[in-house]
Amino acid sequence: MNKIWWKILGSVLVIYTAIAGLLLGVPRLPIINESIRNLYFHVPMWFAMIVLFSISVFYSIKSLSSKSEIDDIKAVESVNAGIVFGLLGLVTGAIWAKYTWGQFWSFDPKQNFAAISVLLYFAYLILRNAIDEEQKRAKISAIYNIFAFPMMVVLLFVLPRLKDSLHPGNGGNPGFNSYDLDSRMRMVFYPACLGWILIGYWFYTIRFRLRSIENVLNNAEAFESKDIQDSFATSKNQSPAGENK
Amino acid sequence: MQLAKEVKYLIHKEVLLEWRSKYTINGILLYVVSTIFTCYLSFVSLSDKLAWNALFWIILLFASINGVSKSFLQETKGQQLYNYILASPAAILISKTVYNIVLMLVLTTIALGFYTLVFDTFTPPDLLLYYVAVIMGSISFSTVFTMVSAIASKAGNGGMLMAILSFPIIIPVLILLIKLAKNAVDGLPWENSYDEIGMLLLVNVLTVATSLLLFPYLWRD
DSSP states (O other), X not given: OTTSHHHHHHHHHHHHHHHHHHHSOOOOOTTTGGXXXXXXXXXHHHHHHHHHHHHHHHHHHHHHHHOOHHHHHHHHHHHHHHHHHHHHHHHHHHHHHHHHTSSSXXXXXXXXXHHHHHHHHHHHHHHHHHOOSHHHHHXXXXXXXXXXXXXXXXXXXXXXXXXXXXXXXXXXXXOSXXXXXXXXXXXXXXXXXXXXXXXXXXXXHHHHXXXXXXXXXXXXXXXXXXXXXXXHHHHHHHHHXXXXX | OHHHHHHHHHHHHHHHHHHHHOHHHHHHHHHHHHHHHHHHHHHSOOOOHHHHHXXXXXXXXXXXXXXXXXXXXXXXXXXXHHHHHHSOHHHHHHHHHHHHHHHXXXXXXXXXXXXXXXXTXXXXXXXXXXXXXXXXXXXXXXXXXXXXXXXXXXXXXHHHHHHHHHHHHHHHHHHHHHHHHHHHHHTOOGGGGHHHHXXXXXXXXXHHHHHHHHHHHHHTO
């Protein structure tokens, strides 16, 4: 029972922020006007993506030393979940850009760099597909992941600050810092970030369990190994309680 | 000092192998010359400085990918096993990187010379700074692509994978390089470019450090 509290919390927070985000008042800023509400949807996507990719790089480093299949599955499934959130972030950003800047994709540096960092992780998935043997795949993709993560951080946070960009927060535009966010927005924004991070993590755990079970069904001999048996046992315990959420 | 001796010996071996067959150098030289010539036939003359700059970097990027990817991809299984027994992974990586840097420096110099010869309607006012940008470019491309080709050589069909893996990683570096080259093409004084040069050096150092950390894991196969 105690494993589902955070799933309920995440769902409630997201529902709350979706309703409150669209109904509560927001400060009036020029040009942005009501579309500032995008903050509640667009930015939490990126936070969730960063959290998931950090989980992925942590398990990649761990899988290099432990050589366990579990760590490798965790690494790839968190990348899968993170890519979904990255794509959603790009889409929400593009929708906002249509109303604020006039086009869905205006080749703004921040947009470009965000797209390239999602491409980086697509290349990770393609790399995994190209290698057949499991141990080798785990090792090589872990190395690429460790290479790619700092590159993504540089692309998303360092480089846009150096270039002129229309995106809020870069190039001299009002960012969403303490001067522009008022407490009404903060009340919705922080819960939104937390809620979407929890939903992203939940998405990742479901995929991880699915993948583990698939692996167990595929290789009968892997069932002998103790750690997969353990994870299978715990997931069997959880499913009656939390499965319908 | 064991490492330095190994590195020197391995570089000597690479240069010797290359000099006997001249396969890579001739290949890339032909690639660069034919690309520049094809562009000349299509563009005839390029007086717009931005287009001149852009075309040069595109040619350089693809020539570098081709040239550096051959370093790991053309080694057979037998050679790899032999190398594994003899030398430490750090030595192999450093020797390949240094060899690729030298190769790229030679090739980019020839490419720049040929390019200015063919598209002579425009010459950068500050050719020295442009050459500095080209040198930084060849060093950056070599370090990044050596590591990526090491990763790609372990997978199945290395060539396409190399391109897919390397493009997202090289894009920030490419942006810095083109900014630096644009400063040279605009004729700005050197002080404006110190930031970019510093950043490029930093990226190179980081890439080499990360590669040295990660390469031993790759090598154990």
